[in-house]
Amino acid sequence: MHRPIYLDCHATTPMDQRVLEAMLPYFTEHFGNPSSISHTYGWEAEAAVKQGRQILADAIHATPVEIIFTSGATEANNLAIKGVAEAYLSKGRHLITVQTEHNAVLDPCHYLETLGFEVTFLPVKADGLVDLSQLEQAFRPDTILVSVMAATLQFHYWLPSLT
Structure with a gap:
C-alpha cells in the first residue's frame, strides 16, 4: 500500500x-x-x-x-510579547497586532489587556494582508510592540517586504 x-x-x-x-x-x-x-x-x-x-x-x-531556546512557537511568542511589555512598561502600554494572528500571539495580548495594556487588533484585507495605512494610523507615542505574521499557512500568504 x-x-x-x-x-x-x-x-x-x-x-x-x-x-x-x-x-x-x-x-x-x-x-x-x-x-x-x-x-x-x-x-x-x-x-x-x-x-x-x-x-x-x-x-x-x-x-x-x-539567544534563548524555547520548546516551540507558543512559548517563544509568550516570552517575547510579555517580555517586551514588562521591559518597556515605562515607555508605554500599547501593542498592535492583527485579528488573524495565531492564538499564540492573541492569547498573551488578551492577557496583557487584563493587566491594563491596550491592544489594537487590526483587520486584514480580503487578500489576507494588512492595510499598511491602517497600521501606520494605529501607531501611538506609547506603542511598544507590533506583531504581524510575515507568513501564514492558515491563509496561505507571505507578507511583502515592508521596506
Missing part, C-alpha cells in the same frame, strides 16, 4: 536528514540534561548547548546571551 503524500506541514514536518545526522549523537550518546551540571553527562550537554547558541549568534550577528 502506498502512503499518501504528507501535505499537513502546519505544525509537524519530516526531519531533514542533515538535521537528524547532526542530532543523532545527542539522542543516543550525549543525552544529558544541560541544566544538570554536577556530572559528565550534564557537562557535555551544557557544552553542546553553548556551542549551538554561539553558532546561531554568529549567524545572525548577535551575542550568545541574546
Whole structure:
C-alpha cells in the first residue's frame, strides 16, 4: 500500500536528514540534561548547548546571551510579547497586532489587556494582508510592540517586504 503524500506541514514536518545526522549523537550518546551540571553527562550537554547558541549568534550577528531556546512557537511568542511589555512598561502600554494572528500571539495580548495594556487588533484585507495605512494610523507615542505574521499557512500568504 502506498502512503499518501504528507501535505499537513502546519505544525509537524519530516526531519531533514542533515538535521537528524547532526542530532543523532545527542539522542543516543550525549543525552544529558544541560541544566544538570554536577556530572559528565550534564557537562557535555551544557557544552553542546553553548556551542549551538554561539553558532546561531554568529549567524545572525548577535551575542550568545541574546539567544534563548524555547520548546516551540507558543512559548517563544509568550516570552517575547510579555517580555517586551514588562521591559518597556515605562515607555508605554500599547501593542498592535492583527485579528488573524495565531492564538499564540492573541492569547498573551488578551492577557496583557487584563493587566491594563491596550491592544489594537487590526483587520486584514480580503487578500489576507494588512492595510499598511491602517497600521501606520494605529501607531501611538506609547506603542511598544507590533506583531504581524510575515507568513501564514492558515491563509496561505507571505507578507511583502515592508521596506
